[in-house]
Amino acid sequence: MLIDPLTVVAQIINFLILVALLRRFLYAPITQVMKKRERLIAQQLQDAAHQQEIAQQEAERWRQMQQSLEHRQASLLTQAQDAADEHRHQLLQQIRDEVDSTQTQWREAVKRERRVFLSVLQQRAGQQLAATLRCILQDLASANLEQQIAEAFITRLNHLPFSEQGVLETSLSNARGQELVISSTFPMPEDRKAQILAVLHQHAPAMESSVYQFVTIPDLICGIELKIPGYKLAWTIEQYLEQLEVKLNQVWDGMEKSWVEQG
Amino acid sequence: MHLTPDQSIFWHWGMFSLNATLIFTWLVMGVLVVGSWLVTRHLSASTQISRGQNLLEVIVLGIRDQIQEIIDQPAAPYLPFIGTLFIFIALSNLLSVIPGYQPPTGSLSTTTALALCVFFAVPLYGVQKKGVRGYLQQYLQPNPIMLPFNIIGDFSRIVALAVRLFGNVMSGTMIVGILLSVAPLFFPVMMQVLGLLTGVIQAYIFAILAMVFIAAASQVDQRNSQSDSEVSHG
Numbered sequence A: 001m002l003i004d005p006l007t008v009v010a011q012i013i014n015f016l017i018l019v020a021l022l023r024r025f026l027y028a029p030i031t032q033v034m035k036k037r038e039r040l041i042a043q044q045l046q047d048a049a050h051q052q053e054i055a056q057q058e059a060e061r062w063r064q065m066q067q068s069l070e071h072r073q074a075s076l077l078t079q080a081q082d083a084a085d086e087h088r089h090q091l092l093q094q095i096r097d098e099v100d101s102t103q104t105q106w107r108e109a110v111k112r113e114r115r116v117f118l119s120v121l122q123q124r125a126g127q128q129l130a131a132t133l134r135c136i137l138q139d140l141a142s143a144n145l146e147q148q149i150a151e152a153f154i155t156r157l158n159h160l161p162f163s164e165q166g167v168l169e170t171s172l173s174n175a176r177g178q179e180l181v182i183s184s185t186f187p188m189p190e191d192r193k194a195q196i197l198a199v200l201h202q203h204a205p206a207m208e209s210s211v212y213q214f215v216t217i218p219d220l221i222c223g224i225e226l227k228i229p230g231y232k233l234a235w236t237i238e239q240y241l242e243q244l245e246v247k248l249n250q251v252w253d254g255m256e257k258s259w260v261e262q263g
Numbered sequence B: 001m002h003l004t005p006d007q008s009i010f011w012h013w014g015m016f017s018l019n020a021t022l023i024f025t026w027l028v029m030g031v032l033v034v035g036s037w038l039v040t041r042h043l044s045a046s047t048q049i050s051r052g053q054n055l056l057e058v059i060v061l062g063i064r065d066q067i068q069e070i071i072d073q074p075a076a077p078y079l080p081f082i083g084t085l086f087i088f089i090a091l092s093n094l095l096s097v098i099p100g101y102q103p104p105t106g107s108l109s110t111t112t113a114l115a116l117c118v119f120f121a122v123p124l125y126g127v128q129k130k131g132v133r134g135y136l137q138q139y140l141q142p143n144p145i146m147l148p149f150n151i152i153g154d155f156s157r158i159v160a161l162a163v164r165l166f167g168n169v170m171s172g173t174m175i176v177g178i179l180l181s182v183a184p185l186f187f188p189v190m191m192q193v194l195g196l197l198t199g200v201i202q203a204y205i206f207a208i209l210a211m212v213f214i215a216a217a218s219q220v221d222q223r224n225s226q227s228d229s230e231v232s233h234g
Helices: A003-140 A145-158 A164-172 A190-203 A239-260 B018-039 B051-071 B079-097 B106-131 B132-138 B144-182 B187-233
Strands: A182-185 A212-218 A223-228 A229-236 B009-013 B017-021
Touching: A003 A145, A003 A239, A003 B106, A145 A182, A145 A190, A145 A223, A145 B009, A164 A190, A164 A223, A164 A229, A164 B018, A164 B051, A182 B144, A182 B187, A190 A212, A190 A229, A212 B144, A223 A239, A229 A239, B009 B018, B017 B018, B017 B144, B018 B051, B018 B079, B018 B106, B018 B144, B051 B079, B051 B187, B079 B106, B079 B144, B106 B132, B132 B144
Parallel strands: A182 A212
Antiparallel strands: A182 A223, A223 A229, B009 B017
8 A cells, every 4th residue: 555654644743843843943043034134124224215315415405505606606706707897997998098198198299399390480481481582582673672571561551451540549649658669670771760650650640759669670580560559560471471380280180180080 | 666665664663664754754854954953053134144044045035925925915824834845845856866865755655644734734724814613614605515515625635735746756756767777877867857847846836735725715714804894894
């Protein structure tokens, strides 16, 4: 028979003993240690989660600090840029002011030099013109320049407009008792002096001839000049040179304006 | 050649006889108990564990997961019984690669003993879960007419358990023995390798079926307890 009852009973007992032994030596210790490890791992996971939470909080704090620093950096940068712009504008304005000042000084210097130049030019040109006219008159008409100037002065004195005659007469009457100077570049010939005095006597018969003083002034540009307080009558080449000076000034101003426009 | 190790008797006294089944059963028990004791003496709860502990944890964890998949409830009450069934049968079959070793599971007495253990374990777990009356009522389900068929079903599955395991192991041993006499060089080795596979599969089938039988009673118990609770709440 394949089944031995005693063996069956013995095997049942053996199996039950084996269950008890394995429960004691295998299942209980293994399951306990696995539960213990699970608790340990769970604790470690919990600790890790806690650490992660702390790390996230730290990261968030650092992120906020970084954002704050970035904002502060941007603010400082903006302030620095504004200050730099302001400083640049100030420097530019200062430079512009300095340039304007220098330009103004330069223009003033140019104007001064121009005035000096024109004055010198007027003086030299007057002298040169007088010498040239003298030569021309001598060569063409065998005439004397000084005589012609005196002639022209006398002619102007004789043909004064009516209103100007009144002014002359009033001035002469007001200057009574004073010396009246008739200046000329050259020594006035006596006949011309007499002619001038005669004309002046017509305008102011009460005036004596002794009040009129004829003076020679070399600096006067080739002409004759009568100065009475409140009135002046002259014929000089300077009048023509003044027109030349006016023309030169106009040309000069035009050139300056074009320079300014060209920058 | 003996058909069953029961017939290999080493010592005889009166009606008691010490046969190869008992000797090799004790050998397997010794290997299991001593091996478990040696490993579990120095268990570590850390993540650095020994190879032996790792092996035992894999085995215990695998059995526990299989039980939980079947019964869908904590496996702790069933682990010693089902686990011991699997480990004992598997090791008994695996040791058959040792020359001279006769697997105890090749004895119909051993398989019958194991099947009887399952036969008694099913009502024990059922009664533990539901009580005597509740367990016995399942024999009247779905109709009292089914009572004899349920009883026959219980006995028949015990017989099927015992004979299936015995037949597989005994046939494997017999085939290897026959092949040794016919073609001793190559085929016995292949059959031994195949025997290792079938031995583990048979252990798995035996343990799973035992668990299914126990779980069937537990599930009936759960369903009844659910209906009872619904009635009481209603």
